[in-house]
Amino acid sequence: MPEWRAEVLRRLAGAQLEPTRENEIVEEIVQHLEDRHAELVARGRSPAEADAAVLAELDDNEVLSQRLRGVLRPAARDPIVPGGAPRGVAGDLFHDLRYAVRALAKNPGFTAVTLLSLALGIGANTAIFQLLDTLHLRKLPVDRADELTIVRIRDRHWGSGRFNGSHPDLTYNLWTHLRDEQEAFAGMLAFGDRTVNLNPAGEARWARAMLVSGDYFDVLRVKPALGRTFAAADDRRGCTDPGAVLGDGFWRRQFGGDPSAIGRRLTLDGHSVTIIGVAPPGFFGLEVGRSFDVAVPLCMEVTLYGERNLLDVPHGWWLSAVGRLKAGWTIERADAYIETLGKRLLDETVPPGYPPQNVVKYKEYKLGAFSAAHGISSLREEYSGALYFLLAIAGLVLLIACANLANLLLARASAREREISIRLALGASRGRLIRQLMAESLLLAVLGAALGLFLASLLSDVLVAFLSTRGEELFVNLALDWRVLGFTAGLAALTCVLFGLAPALRATRTDVGLVLKAGRSTTAGRERFGLRRVLVAVQVALSFVLLFGALLFVRSLRNLVTVDAGFRDEGVVVLTVDARPLDLPQERRLAFVRDLLERVRSTPGVASAATASIVPISGSGWHDNIWPDGGDPKKAVTGRFNLVSADYFKTMETPFVGGRDFDARDTPESPQVAIVNAEVVRTLFDGKNPIGRQLRVEAEPSGEPERVYEIVGVVRESKYYSLREDSPPTVFRARTQDKTPQAYVNLVVRTGLPPGAVVTALKQTVGDFEPRLVMDFDLLERMVGESVRQERLMATLAGFFGLLAALLATIGLYGVVSYSVARRVHEIGIRMALGADAGRVTRMIVTEAARLLLYGLVAGLVLALAGAQAAKAMLYGLAPHDPTTALCAIALLAGVAIAASVIPARRASRVDPMVALREE
Numbered sequence: 009m010p011e012w013r014a015e016v017l018r019r020l021a022g023a024q025l026e027p028t029r030e031n032e033i034v035e036e037i038v039q040h041l042e043d044r045h046a047e048l049v050a051r052g053r054s055p056a057e058a059d060a061a062v063l064a065e066l067d068d069n070e071v072l073s074q075r076l077r078g079v080l081r082p083a084a085r086d087p088i089v090p091g092g093a094p095r096g097v098a099g100d101l102f103h104d105l106r107y108a109v110r111a112l113a114k115n116p117g118f119t120a121v122t123l124l125s126l127a128l129g130i131g132a133n134t135a136i137f138q139l140l141d142t143l144h145l146r147k148l149p150v151d152r153a154d155e156l157t158i159v160r161i162r163d164r165h166w167g168s169g170r171f172n173g174s175h176p177d178l179t180y181n182l183w184t185h186l187r188d189e190q191e192a193f194a195g196m197l198a199f200g201d202r203t204v205n206l207n208p209a210g211e212a213r214w215a216r217a218m219l220v221s222g223d224y225f226d227v228l229r230v231k232p233a234l235g236r237t238f239a240a241a242d243d244r245r246g247c248t249d250p251g252a253v254l255g256d257g258f259w260r261r262q263f264g265g266d267p268s269a270i271g272r273r274l275t276l277d278g279h280s281v282t283i284i285g286v287a288p289p290g291f292f293g294l295e296v297g298r299s300f301d302v303a304v305p306l307c308m309e310v311t312l313y314g315e316r317n318l319l320d321v322p323h324g325w326w327l328s329a330v331g332r333l334k335a336g337w338t339i340e341r342a343d344a345y346i347e348t349l350g351k352r353l354l355d356e357t358v359p360p361g362y363p364p365q366n367v368v369k370y371k372e373y374k375l376g377a378f379s380a381a382h383g384i385s386s387l388r389e390e391y392s393g394a395l396y397f398l399l400a401i402a403g404l405v406l407l408i409a410c411a412n413l414a415n416l417l418l419a420r421a422s423a424r425e426r427e428i429s430i431r432l433a434l435g436a437s438r439g440r441l442i443r444q445l446m447a448e449s450l451l452l453a454v455l456g457a458a459l460g461l462f463l464a465s466l467l468s469d470v471l472v473a474f475l476s477t478r479g480e481e482l483f484v485n486l487a488l489d490w491r492v493l494g495f496t497a498g499l500a501a502l503t504c505v506l507f508g509l510a511p512a513l514r515a516t517r518t519d520v521g522l523v524l525k526a527g528r529s530t531t532a533g534r535e536r537f538g539l540r541r542v543l544v545a546v547q548v549a550l551s552f553v554l555l556f557g558a559l560l561f562v563r564s565l566r567n568l569v570t571v572d573a574g575f576r577d578e579g580v581v582v583l584t585v586d587a588r589p590l591d592l593p594q595e596r597r598l599a600f601v602r603d604l605l606e607r608v609r610s611t612p613g614v615a616s617a618a619t620a621s622i623v624p625i626s627g628s629g630w631h632d633n634i635w636p637d638g639g640d641p642k643k644a645v646t647g648r649f650n651l652v653s654a655d656y657f658k659t660m661e662t663p664f665v666g667g668r669d670f671d672a673r674d675t676p677e678s679p680q681v682a683i684v685n686a687e688v689v690r691t692l693f694d695g696k697n698p699i700g701r702q703l704r705v706e707a708e709p710s711g712e713p714e715r716v717y718e719i720v721g722v723v724r725e726s727k728y729y730s731l732r733e734d735s736p737p738t739v740f741r742a743r744t745q746d747k748t749p750q751a752y753v754n755l756v757v758r759t760g761l762p763p764g765a766v767v768t769a770l771k772q773t774v775g776d777f778e779p780r781l782v783m784d785f786d787l788l789e790r791m792v793g794e795s796v797r798q799e800r801l802m803a804t805l806a807g808f809f810g811l812l813a814a815l816l817a818t819i820g821l822y823g824v825v826s827y828s829v830a831r832r833v834h835e836i837g838i839r840m841a842l843g844a845d846a847g848r849v850t851r852m853i854v855t856e857a858a859r860l861l862l863y864g865l866v867a868g869l870v871l872a873l874a875g876a877q878a879a880k881a882m883l884y885g886l887a888p889h890d891p892t893t894a895l896c897a898i899a900l901l902a903g904v905a906i907a908a909s910v911i912p913a914r915r916a917s918r919v920d921p922m923v924a925l926r927e928e
Contacts, residue, residue: 104447126456129406131463151229162376169323176325193331195227215301235285243305251284258301297387299483322359323709350375410506417511449508457500548864551817556872558810565803567885574726575660580788597749613761618656637702667721674742682717822908857909
């Protein structure tokens with residue numbers, strides 16, 4: 009007679025019964041089996057026949073199930089874990105979670121992989137959403153932000169004059185007329201942003217300044233943390249020291265949070281002002297993405313910037329205007345009112361020096377009113393598209409992770425078939441088992457979301473650092489709010505359903521009888537394996553989409569950074585010198601710059617040096633309409649301008665096509681000359697030699713008449729504002745012929761030495777030349793690199809997500825192939841016993857993997873080509889359907905996927921047929 013106790017214990021293995029209860033169940037079933045054996049022997053069967061009959065009955069699901077249910081029903085125990093006490097819903101959930109903790113603790117490898125996958129997916133999505141939340145969804149931290157309304161020109165597509173600041177919406181003249189004549193707002197404010205130097209001499213130390221109207225803080229209803237803010241009386245024309253209000257962060261950095269800072273003095277661009285107050289913590293102004301260090305009234309513009317001020321320039325655009333709606337007014341009503349009022353205001357504020365054609369365009373402007381509840385932001389305008397695209401990419405990564413985790417859970421479900429079948433046999437309902445399995449998924453999702461939140465805080469800091477530049481460090485409030493927490497909780501719930509529900513449904517759809525006979529659940533296995541194949545094909549498809557997008561962005565960035573800019577940025581130091589502390593009259597400035605330039609050129613390590621009013625790719629620019637002398641002004645083109653000294657092209661390594669460089673012949677008294685680039689020659693002179701011909705430039709908005717320049721040289725095209733643009737028509741004027749030289753000068757210095765050593769030498773040179781000068785240093789290579797930071801961000805993050813997706817898909821494919829091999833050991837043994845060699849078995853397994861790969865690649869290619877159209881504007885030098893990129897993505901994904909399938913295929917080919925044939 010068989011050892012019935014051992015046989016019953018084997019059949020109940022995996023049920024994780026409470027020991028005492030398990031012993032009771034085993035004893036009763038063993039007693040039943042022994043009685044049945046004795047009954048069969050008494051009826052005339054031999055002991056061997058009785059043994060076989062009892063085993064057959066034990067293999068019958070209904071016999072075992074009925075006996076188990078009979079044992080359990082009187083005790084009214086929990087059908088999930090025999091021996092448990094009756095519980096309600098809350099008790100069931102607590103028990104399920106406790107059971108899930110134990111189950112996950114027993115599988116640390118599975119738990120670690122799952123949590124890491126979820127943390128990466130949820131963390132990446134949360135980090136990007138956090139930035140979008142800050143830029144788009146959060147309202148300004150001021151009282152009743154919904155009442156704030158910005159007034160600006162609607163759909164601006166043209167502009168003439170001087171522009172300064174990140175949001176040059178209005179001129180000072182237009183602002184004052186609007187403030188004095190409007191009736192829609194209870195109060196209005198205006199502000200502009202500038203950068204000021206805190207050091208009176210030597211190397212500059214920059215701070216962010218806001219120039220604000222006197223009622224700025226009152227309209228926003230912002231109270232100071234210390235001291236006071238401005239009143240309308242502080243903003244009066246001709247002011248020299250109306251006081252300064254510090255930002256909270258600057259106050260803490262500069263003065264250590266000392267309250268005695270009130271009443272102390274601060275030097276701004278060489279002018280001393282009194283500190284009268286400190287703004288409250290959390291108040292950064294009205295521009296999201298920027299914070300201010302110090303605020304001063306608008307009237308300080310003249311004091312700080314002297315002859316370069318924009319306060320009295322009718323065509324100087326530098327202000328933004330915001331109003332607080334009166335009670336009963338809506339944005340829509342204010343917008344209609346401002347549009348009507350604007351027609352009259354524009355007629356009243358036409359800059360007096362505008363040419364007739366500019367006057368017509370100016371009067372075509374339309375003013376509009378728009379909500380400012382969420383502030384204004386150049387960061388929002390520049391990066392929103394990229395961030396939404398990255399959020400979509402991160403979402404796909406999360407989907408791929410969920411598909412991978414669903415595969416892992418399906419594999420776990422296969423390993424737990426007997427346990428689940430026994431629980432069903434013990435009387436557990438399918439719904440109850442699904443709830444328990446989903447509790448495990450819920451626990452994983454919650455833990456993954458918690459880790460994702462931690463990871464998101466790190467990723468958000470990385471994103472902000474990525475988008476910051478040397479001259480402009482971004483300021484964004486990344487504190488968690490209900491939207492971010494709700495988004496993360498939603499992701500956790502979604503992932504729980506996505507990777508947990510299908511495996512739970514499949515795991516509980518099992519043939520209890522077959523499993524309890526210790527055989528394989530063939531039907532359920534095929535269904536579950538089919539689902540795993542579908543999940544892998546989906547992973548491959550989504551991974552291809554991400555890999556294709558990543559390669560597009562990487563290749564686009566490569567195209568951008570390797571484009572011929574028309575100059576060589578390596579080894580060029582940009583030195584900016586502010587000579588305003590010397591108070592030089594204009595007639596002495598040219599000689600001063602000439603002497604300074606000679607001293608710089610004599611500095612050890614300097615190969616060449618020149619001056620330039622505009623440093624390429626710096627963001628600064630100057631343009632006017634140009635046409636050839638004798639041509640039709642109506643056919644003028646927009647030309648970029650630069651004011652440079654001799655040796656500029658040598659220093660920038662921009663080659664001459666013809667003509668000469670500027671030299672000693674070019675003086676203020678000699679005929680005005682210019683050097684043009686090849687694009688001017690193509691655009692205005694039909695590609696013919698323009699040397700000796702004259703070029704006309706439109707009249708200035710200030711009233712200066714048309715100017716005429718003789719072309720003395722032609723150079724190659726070069727980039728001006730950005731690497732993305734086509735090289736524009738550019739005109740270079742001689743600095744030695746400048747009749748209104750500024751007190752600022754940029755020097756470009758080429759060196760073959762390490763830049764740090766040359767910067768140190770230049771500091772010494774400039775300091776010895778004139779100690780009162782203010783100087784600032786930068787590297788042209790860094791400036792050019794920062795100009796493509798959006799493209800670099802997209803390439804870096806998309807590349808990371810693409811490789812992560814490919815890795816997850818490869819792991820998923822490896823898992824499915826390994827699972828297939830494990831389930832087909834018996835079949836493989838038969839094939840090999842019938843003569844199949846190792847190569848044929850390997851090809852069979854790899855072919856199956858290749859089929860899954862092919863299905864995924866076809867679907868992925870369709871999705872990728874459709875989705876890539878959304879990225880068209882972000883690409884450079886590539887079409888969204890670039891075939892080379894598609895082939896590279898296919899080759900890369902196919903290579904790693906096939907490599908992942910070869911390992912289990914080789915393992916299958918080494919199966920011993922005799923061992924395989926004995927496999928149950």
